[in-house]
Amino acid sequence: MRERRDIATRLRPEDPPGGDVLVIRGGPDTTGTLGQDAARTAEFWALEGVPLLGISVSAVLGMPLDQLLRDRFSRFSVIHRLQASYLEDFQLLPTFRSPHFTVCLQQANEEELSRLLAALGAPILNSEYHKVSDDQGEAG
Amino acid sequence: MPYVVDITADLNDDDGSGEIWALLDEARDPSQIEIGALVVAGREHAAAMCEVTGIESAPTRGTLVILRVLPGLVEDYRRAASRALTS
Numbered sequence: 001m002r003e004r005r006d007i008a009t010r011l012r013p014e015d016p017p018g019g020d021v022l023v024i025r026g027g028p029d030t031t032g033t034l035g036q037d038a039a040r041t042a043e044f045w046a047l048e049g050v051p052l053l054g055i056s057v058s059a060v061l062g063m064p065l066d067q068l069l070r071d072r073f074s075r076f077s078v079i080h081r082l083q084a085s086y087l088e089d090f091q092l093l094p095t096f097r098s099p100h101f102t103v104c105l106q107q108a109n110e111e112e113l114s115r116l117l118a119a120l121g122a123p124i125l126n127s128e129y130h131k132v133s134d135d136q137g138e139a140g
Numbered sequence: 141m142p143y144v145v146d147i148t149a150d151l152n153d154d155d156g157s158g159e160i161w162a163l164l165d166e167a168r169d170p171s172q173i174e175i176g177a178l179v180v181a182g183r184e185h186a187a188a189m190c191e192v193t194g195i196e197s198a199p200t201r202g203t204l205v206i207l208r209v210l211p212g213l214v215e216d217y218r219r220a221a222s223r224a225l226t227s
Binding site for chain 1: 149151156161162185196204212213
C-alpha cells in the first residue's frame, strides 16, 4: 500500500486570495458531492501527515474571469461563483498551479459540508460552457 | 447533456496540469479501468475524456486511479469517431 502524497510539495508560496477576489468552482454541488470529493482528496493527499479533506476551487487571479472559465471550466454547464470572503471559515491552501486553491475541511461532516455549500451559493449558468480556450485545443 | 461516466472524479481538481485522481470503487465497471484505457470521468453534469495513467493501492479505500485529462469535450470525440466509422 502506498502512502498519501504530501501536499506540502505542491504548495505555492503565496497568501490566500483577498476577500474580494472571486472564487470559482464547477458545479452543481451538494453536500453529497462535496463530501465525496473531500474524501477522495484525503485518500490521495496529506498535509503534515494527516489526510487532507479538501475540495478544489480556482480564484480569479492573473487572468480575466471569462478566460479562467474557458481554460478550466468549459466542461461545466453551471458554476459556483463567490467572493473569497465567504470562505473565511475555511483554510485556503494555494495548491498546484495558480490559481488553484484547496479548501480545507476539518471533518467533512454534514454540518461542515452544509456550511461550505451555503458559502458556495446557488449554482449559476457558465457563460463559457463548451467554449474551448486557445491552448486546450479540440479533440475532433 | 447528462453523462453516464465510467468513473467518478472531480474535474475541479484539474489545475491545468491535466492530472486528476479517482478511486476504483467509484468506477461503473472496474474491469474497464486499466493503464492506457480511455474513459469518461467526472459526474453527470461535467465530464471529460481521460486516459488512465496510473493505478495504485490506496491507503484505506482499495485502489487509486490516476487520470490524464485529454483536451476537448466528450462530444468532440463522439463526432470524430462518428466521422471515422461512417466514412
